Amino acid sequence: MITDKTREQWWIQxxxxxxxxxxxxxxWFNPNIAKVASALSDVGxxxxxxxxxxxxxxxxxxxxxxVFPETACSDGLIESPxxxxxxxxxxxxxxxxxxxIGELWLKLDSHLPISGSIKARGGIYEVLKHAETLAINAxxxxxxxxxAKLATPSFKAFFNCYKIAVGSTGNLGLSIGIMGATxxxxxxxxxxxxxxxxxxxxxxxxxxQVIEYASDYSQAVAEGRRQAEQDPCCYFIDDENSTNLFLGxxxxxxxxxxxxxxxxIPVDAQHPLFVYLPCGVGGGPGGVAFGLKLVFGxxxxxxxxxPTHSPSMLLGVYTGLHDKISVQDIGIDNITAADGLAVGRPxxxxxxxxxxxxxxxxxxxxxxxxxxxxxxDQTEDIQLEPSAVAGMLGINHVLSIEQQDYRxxxxxxxxxxxxxxxxxxxxxxxxxxxxxxxxxLAKGRKILK
Numbered sequence: 041m042i043t044d045k046t047r048e049q050w051w052i053q054x055x056x057x058x059x060x061x062x063x064x065x066x067x068w069f070n071p072n073i074a075k076v077a078s079a080l081s082d083v084g085x086x087x088x089x090x091x092x093x094x095x096x097x098x099x100x101x102x103x104x105x106x107v108f109p110e111t112a113c114s115d116g117l118i119e120s121p122x123x124x125x126x127x128x129x130x131x132x133x134x135x136x137x138x139x140x141i142g143e144l145w146l147k148l149d150s151h152l153p154i155s156g157s158i159k160a161r162g163g164i165y166e167v168l169k170h171a172e173t174l175a176i177n178a179x180x181x182x183x184x185x186x187x188a189k190l191a192t193p194s195f196k197a198f199f200n201c202y203k204i205a206v207g208s209t210g211n212l213g214l215s216i217g218i219m220g221a222t223x224x225x226x227x228x229x230x231x232x233x234x235x236x237x238x239x240x241x242x243x244x245x246x247x248x249q250v251i252e253y254a255s256d257y258s259q260a261v262a263e264g265r266r267q268a269e270q271d272p273c274c275y276f277i278d279d280e281n282s283t284n285l286f287l288g289x290x291x292x293x294x295x296x297x298x299x300x301x302x303x304x305i306p307v308d309a310q311h312p313l314f315v316y317l318p319c320g321v322g323g324g325p326g327g328v329a330f331g332l333k334l335v336f337g338x339x340x341x342x343x344x345x346x347p348t349h350s351p352s353m354l355l356g357v358y359t360g361l362h363d364k365i366s367v368q369d370i371g372i373d374n375i376t377a378a379d380g381l382a383v384g385r386p387x388x389x390x391x392x393x394x395x396x397x398x399x400x401x402x403x404x405x406x407x408x409x410x411x412x413x414x415x416x417d418q419t420e421d422i423q424l425e426p427s428a429v430a431g432m433l434g435i436n437h438v439l440s441i442e443q444q445d446y447r448x449x450x451x452x453x454x455x456x457x458x459x460x461x462x463x464x465x466x467x468x469x470x471x472x473x474x475x476x477x478x479x480x481l482a483k484g485r486k487i488l489k
Contacts, residue, residue, distance in 0.1 A: 041232035056358065060403070061404030063300050063373050065347045067357055069400035069446040079396035085283060085290075087334050093165060093287040094294055100168045107222050111153045118160055120148045122299050122463070127419040128432075133417065135488075138436055142204045142460035145305075147296065150424050150469040155215040155352030156427075156429075157380070157468030158289070158324045162395040163206075163215030165288025166277050171199060172221050178319060196224035203274040205230065209320065210239040211380050211468050212279055217248035228274075230264035232257040234379040238473050256374050257321070257383050258366070280363070280387045289327025293335040307336045310459055312452065314438055317465045319344040319353045320383040325389035328465065333397050341399045341450070343438065345430035347376035348408060354401035356386040377406040378427035399468030400446065402437045404430055407416045407487050414484025423477050431464040438462075 057396035059066045080086075101116030105438070111118060121147050129144035131157070132452035149158040175181035180198065189195065203226040206216045220227040226399045228249040233239060233256060240250045260282060278286065300307060305312045315332060317325035322344075329342040344353055347373060356362040366385040367374050373385040412429040416422050437443060439457070447457075471481070 046135070054335060055357075057370060060348075060351050060355065060367075063301070063372070063405070065348060065403050065408070066346075066351070066354075067400060067402035067440075067442070068354060069437075069443055070357070070395075070398060071449075072396055073399055073450070074396040076333050076397070080333065080348075082396060083330055083393040085287065085330070089283075089287055090290045090294065090331055090334060094262070094291045095171075096169060096172065097165060097288075097291060099172075099183060100187050100190075102186055103190045106188050106191045108154055108393050110381055114153075117163060118153055119295050120150070120152045122147050122296070122303070123418075123420075123422075125420050125422075125464075128416055131419045132432070132435070136433070136436055138439055141439060141457050142462055144423070144435065145461060145463045146420075147292075148422075149292075150422075150466040151196055153430065155201065155211065155218055156471035157211040157215070157217040158328075158465065159211040159468075161292055162282075162285035162288035162327060163212050164219045164322060165291070166282060166284040166448055167204065167216055167219045167223065167225075169284055170204070170275050171225075174199070174202060190223065199224035200226065201273065202226070203228065203271060204277065205264050205268045205274055206277040207257065207264040207279065208232070208235065209257050209379050209382055210235040211261075213243060213248075213250075214239055214471075216244045216277055218246050221246045221248050228264070228267075230260040230267075232260040232382070234375070234382045236379060236476070242471075258385050271280075279323055280385075281389045282323065285323045286327040286330065286390070290292045290326050290331030290334070292328050293331025296332070297335050301336050305461055307339050309339060310341070310456065312456055312460045313340045314435070314460060314462045315340060315345055315465060316434030316463070317342060318378070318381055318427055318430035318467050319346050320350075320381040320427075321385075322353050322387040322390035322394075324467065325465070326387070326394050329394060329398060341438075342397070343400045343402065343431075343434045345434055346401065346403050347378045347381050347409070347427075348403045349376040349402045349406070350374050350378070350382050350384065351401075352383050352386040353391060356388075356391045357395050357398070357401070362386060362391040372429050378409055380425070380427035381430060382477055388393065399450075400443075402434060402439065404433055410480060410484035411487045412484070414488050417481055417484070418488075422466075423472070423481070426468050426470050426480060428467045428469045429464075431466075434464070435462050 105116030133140040148374040
């Protein structure tokens with residue numbers, strides 16, 4: 041165990057760590073939050089990098105529209121809608137007895153084409169970037185070409201000489217596996233014990249090799265990385281450290297800015313935006329938050345949500361140990377219904393890069409996840425998987441009495457909060473099989489009673 045203190049010392053000396061160990065819902069708002077102008081340098085990436093990622097996705101749009109017909113209506117753009125959810129907001133206010141201030145929206149990455157989760161952004165982007173690099177280096181492609189040519193048998197045969205591997209709890213594996221196999225790559229997904237069977241089955245239908253592990257996400261990633269290092273033809277997509285994944289996620293902010301403009305939603309000094317992002321290893325929410333900070337600056341406030349059984353990013357940032365500490369190190373089991381968030385050790389890259397840019401972190405019990413899932417179904421007829429609703433209680437924490445110091449520090453007056461927009465990032469669920477979704481909903485309805 042690599043920590044500055046023993047588990048017992050943490051228990052005695054730190055109230056928040058003690059609450060985490062007791063699996064109590066907790067919140068911590070970052071006293072080190074800094075202005076974008078100074079904190080963006082921590083990341084080591086810039087707007088130029090995000091713009092390059094967006095340009096690459098546009099180059100691939102013709103290919104994507106051809107091989108995934110469901111994207112043809114958007115000309116090969118992999119994007120999700122935003123939706124106002126006033127009925128949900130009213131129900132949340134009544135159920136949790138909080139004042140209804142500002143407006144509540146959902147960002148429906150749960151309905152992204154191809155793999156139905158936020159991972160369709162970063163995962164697919166990194167596969168495409170790798171494919172482009174290989175093809176250009178081989179003299180088969182130039183950036184001026186029509187990328188629809190990548191759908192031909194000759195390109196599929198070319199990519200079949202190469203391998204891609206990734207460790208995943210499920211959704212990242214789906215994104216990488218489906219896109220990688222479609223291009224022609226030999227893809228292996230190393231999946232942790234908590235990955236859903238239907239996700240493994242879906243990958244195998246696409247010709248992806250799935251290797252299952254009895255342990256959690258960290259072992260799946262470590263073993264995948266080890267095996268890939270032994271094969272010079274294998275490219276390992278590292279969810280814990282990849283800047284390519286991170287940039288693929290960041291592109292979402294450029295798209296969101298356009299969607300807000302269409303809806304006449306201002307984000308400025310008088311109209312703050314709060315974004316609530318479910319967090320596993322941290323790449324997805326970290327990349328999105330980075331993009332949001334580039335686009336909206338200090339007017340956007342990002343809050344990460346984690347299960348009480350897997351508060352890895354909160355733990356890493358709060359202690360300053362980042363990937364040098366895991367939830368298991370302080371006695372937490374990392375077993376949760378939110379399989380996409382079942383990560384015991386956070387990304388050190390994301391934690392360090394974003395530690396002065398994320399406003400706060402909070403944890404939710406599995407029972408609350410099921411309750412939120414059922415409440416969303418009842419009020420808005422939207423069905424998500426448990427991990428995807430983790431952000432829904434973020435607004436409770438932002439508006440709570442306990443976070444008055446946080447609001448005062450950032451000058452978030454009562455009047456500004458009345459002008460605020462709150463956006464819950466719904467990260468997955470549209471592809472959950474009907475029977476499994478009904479099981480989720482039944483659990484949630486029982487808890488709501």
